[in-house]
Amino acid sequence: MSKKPEAPPAADVDRPTRLRLYQLMVELRDFEQRAYELFLENLVRGTSHLALGQEAIAAGYAVAMRPDDYTFCTYRGHGHTLARGASMAAAMAELLGRGNGMLHGKGGSMHLTDVKHGAMGSYAIVGAHLPIAAGAAWSAQVRKSGQVAVCFFGDGTTNIGAFHEALNLAVIWNLPVVFVCENNQYMEYTPIRSVTAVEHPAADRASAYGLEPILVDGNDADVMYETARHAIGNARNGGGPSLVEALTYRHGGHSRADPAKYRPDAEVRDWLSRDPVTRYRELLLAAGISEAEVNTIDTRAQQKVDAATEEARNGAPASVDEIERQVWSDGGAAWRN
Amino acid sequence: MAELSFREAIAAGIAQEMERDPMVYFIGEDVGAAGGVFKATVGLFERFGAERVRDTPISEQAIIGAAMGAAMTGLRPIAEIMFSDFLATCWDMIANQVAKTRYMTDGQVSIPLVIRTANGGGTRFGAQHSQSLENWAMAVPGLKVVAPSTPADAKGLLAAAIRDPDPVVFFEQKSLYGVKGDVPEGEHVERLGEAKVLRDGAHCTIVALAAMVPRALAAAQKLAADGIDATVVDVRSLVPLDTRTILREVVKTGRLFTVEENPRLCGWGAEVASIVADECFDELDGPIVRITTPHVPLPAADVLEDAAMPSVERITQTVRDSMR
Numbered sequence: 001m002s003k004k005p006e007a008p009p010a011a012d013v014d015r016p017t018r019l020r021l022y023q024l025m026v027e028l029r030d031f032e033q034r035a036y037e038l039f040l041e042n043l044v045r046g047t048s049h050l051a052l053g054q055e056a057i058a059a060g061y062a063v064a065m066r067p068d069d070y071t072f073c074t075y076r077g078h079g080h081t082l083a084r085g086a087s088m089a090a091a092m093a094e095l096l097g098r099g100n101g102m103l104h105g106k107g108g109s110m111h112l113t114d115v116k117h118g119a120m121g122s123y124a125i126v127g128a129h130l131p132i133a134a135g136a137a138w139s140a141q142v143r144k145s146g147q148v149a150v151c152f153f154g155d156g157t158t159n160i161g162a163f164h165e166a167l168n169l170a171v172i173w174n175l176p177v178v179f180v181c182e183n184n185q186y187m188e189y190t191p192i193r194s195v196t197a198v199e200h201p202a203a204d205r206a207s208a209y210g211l212e213p214i215l216v217d218g219n220d221a222d223v224m225y226e227t228a229r230h231a232i233g234n235a236r237n238g239g240g241p242s243l244v245e246a247l248t249y250r251h252g253g254h255s256r257a258d259p260a261k262y263r264p265d266a267e268v269r270d271w272l273s274r275d276p277v278t279r280y281r282e283l284l285l286a287a288g289i290s291e292a293e294v295n296t297i298d299t300r301a302q303q304k305v306d307a308a309t310e311e312a313r314n315g316a317p318a319s320v321d322e323i324e325r326q327v328w329s330d331g332g333a334a335w336r337n
Numbered sequence: 338m339a340e341l342s343f344r345e346a347i348a349a350g351i352a353q354e355m356e357r358d359p360m361v362y363f364i365g366e367d368v369g370a371a372g373g374v375f376k377a378t379v380g381l382f383e384r385f386g387a388e389r390v391r392d393t394p395i396s397e398q399a400i401i402g403a404a405m406g407a408a409m410t411g412l413r414p415i416a417e418i419m420f421s422d423f424l425a426t427c428w429d430m431i432a433n434q435v436a437k438t439r440y441m442t443d444g445q446v447s448i449p450l451v452i453r454t455a456n457g458g459g460t461r462f463g464a465q466h467s468q469s470l471e472n473w474a475m476a477v478p479g480l481k482v483v484a485p486s487t488p489a490d491a492k493g494l495l496a497a498a499i500r501d502p503d504p505v506v507f508f509e510q511k512s513l514y515g516v517k518g519d520v521p522e523g524e525h526v527e528r529l530g531e532a533k534v535l536r537d538g539a540h541c542t543i544v545a546l547a548a549m550v551p552r553a554l555a556a557a558q559k560l561a562a563d564g565i566d567a568t569v570v571d572v573r574s575l576v577p578l579d580t581r582t583i584l585r586e587v588v589k590t591g592r593l594f595t596v597e598e599n600p601r602l603c604g605w606g607a608e609v610a611s612i613v614a615d616e617c618f619d620e621l622d623g624p625i626v627r628i629t630t631p632h633v634p635l636p637a638a639d640v641l642e643d644a645a646m647p648s649v650e651r652i653t654q655t656v657r658d659s660m661r
Contacts, residue, residue, distance in 0.1 A: 128434050131403050325444070328479075335478075
């Protein structure tokens, strides 16, 4: 039942959209590279899961979404959160455990959230956010708000129960939700194909829920944007959920602690040659956009990351007053009188 | 006042809140046309329709997850988990997601969600359909935990839970569903976090929860015949916990007994005992005594189950022996 990725759609993505897609991808790339450098300086504590190499998916969807649509993502969620418009400085400060962090130090790298921009949270238990995204879609449906929930998850998620429960519920309730599997080929350290009954962990399961199998090149920003536009539009028009499998590859390991030595060199080389940012840059130049214009985007992204890093580093450590704040809606943590 | 059974009071509480607030939705397994397996939601489907009273598949993670996502985005859902034992199948959703997301996001989201669940023993269902699991929920920061003992509280506390801006796990003791009692007519809303003194005595204080409350009251009657005058406090809400009332009533009598349906280890009474020992040790005239189910899975056979759970006789005997 496996199928090849669908051919990229005709190149009908307009120029401003393409520039926006490129700008977003470069910003996400530079942010995460900077985050990695700050690890090496031991300024980022705990763990962190980078999505270097997977930027086209985050960018493609974010550009296709309405400002009030909902994003639900995983612990590998820096890019998805930033792509919705969250402050880069606040995100970086959260990674550094600073008081000016997005969550005042209470969430950290794995839980970046910016509700004002529709980034409804980064969830760090595999699979949990699929039913939650379905619930946000249910709410949008009964409120008749026209909002769509988009839920990003890794290939490993397709083997956990919540994936199947959420898909079934989304279909029987015809919910406006798009499930996007970022198949980066590895479930943590293990090749996904070695632990999965089907070749394409999401696409090959779609038929079990009466959905079309959608398998696309996740390293092609035009393809991701067009796929997103189609699936989101369908959900918004009452067409119900979609399940998209986007083939991609993370440049680094699963997390900070993982040097990813288990991956064959040839495989890594092959995927790096299809890096979404480099590829898109070449596409823009081939499409007649001047090198100067593309360079300006690159330079501005670097400047933005530099400024965010500076602001984050200048933040005070998170305040210990935060510990007992915001357990409850009254802002506090009291459990007794 | 109207006389309602506990199960009718639950339905009345949900109906009251669904009538009042169009954002209240109710989902769960068999809650629609079937009216719930315990018949605690009879009539809601007919009254509010399939849109607001929705049957789900047997997918507890999807039930709680969907309810949470909806609560984060404008609805006030009530999600039913048929037996509290099944909370284990969606504990990630409850303990990791529902409880922590507000805190982790520094208050960016609120989760006004009620998780109703049938709890406790006395029905001969065996160890996987009889547990008393309030302490699981109590152990997780970010969850409120409520367990009513009367039809009036079933309605009033459920209404309060639905109006609460934070997640509430609402335990309904199965053995109480058929119990009848007076319920105020018209709108009835209690406050979460208030214990209730049901009997005022001079010699000892018995603190109980849910199905153990009527047993503690019956034991107090028997003890009175022996000249032991017991105060009985219905805790009603474990989080928030009304320690003020509990401490006050313990100080008055100098003795504390807890009656807990849960197995021994880490039951809610252990926390109450710890607080009392910390904060009014000098007022105590004797040891704090916990009366619980032994630390075993609950057996099915009637004689075994009855002997395992704290009975009126065991409560009476334990207090009498300890007060001697």
